[in-house]
Amino acid sequence: xxxxxxxxxxxxxxxxxxxxxxxxxxxxxxxxxxxxxxxxxxxxxxxxxxxxxxxxxxxxxxxxxxxxxxxxxxxxxxxxxxxxxxxxxxxxxxxxxxxxxxxxxxx
Numbered sequence: 592x593x594x595x596x597x598x599x600x601x602x603x604x605x606x607x608x609x610x611x612x613x614x615x616x617x618x619x620x621x622x623x624x625x626x627x628x629x630x631x632x633x634x635x636x637x638x639x640x641x642x643x644x645x646x647x648x649x650x651x652x653x654x655x656x657x658x659x660x661x662x663x664x665x666x667x668x669x670x671x672x673x674x675x676x677x678x679x680x681x682x683x684x685x686x687x688x689x690x691x692x693x694x695x696x697x698x
Contacts, residue, residue, distance in 0.1 A: 597649070601672050604648035609633065610641050614650060614664060621654075621663040 604610055613627055628638040642662065645651040649668035654661045 597668075598672075598675065600644075600648040601650065601668055604644050604650055605672075607641065607644075609638075610645055613638070613641060613645060617651065617662060617664045621661045624660045624662060627662065 605614075609631060612631065616622060616627055624639065624642065625635065627642070628635045631638055642651060642653075646653060649665055651662050652665045654663070
């Protein structure tokens with residue numbers, strides 16, 4: 592289960608559209624940092640900062656070959672956050688179902 596700090600890091604990482612675009616690109620396979628930066632309207636330095644946030648959240652892994660840095664998605668954290676969200680959805684669905692029953696029983 593996600594602890595509070597890991598949950599915060601993951602949600603912060605996912606909150607930014609640039610980081611989501613990077614993850615979307617990586618969902619199609621690994622890529623070099625420079626290839627990820629090329630289509631984005633920001634500097635390579637800014638892309639590197641976004642990548643560090645994704646790495647800190649555990650969403651991305653880096654592999655270095657010579658001077659090239661290859662990134663790929665780390666599916667473990669995505670599974671953890673998906674499981675966490677599903678548990679919250681289930682909890683709130685149950686609560687809302689009980690509330691609806693109370694309201695239906697007391698017109």
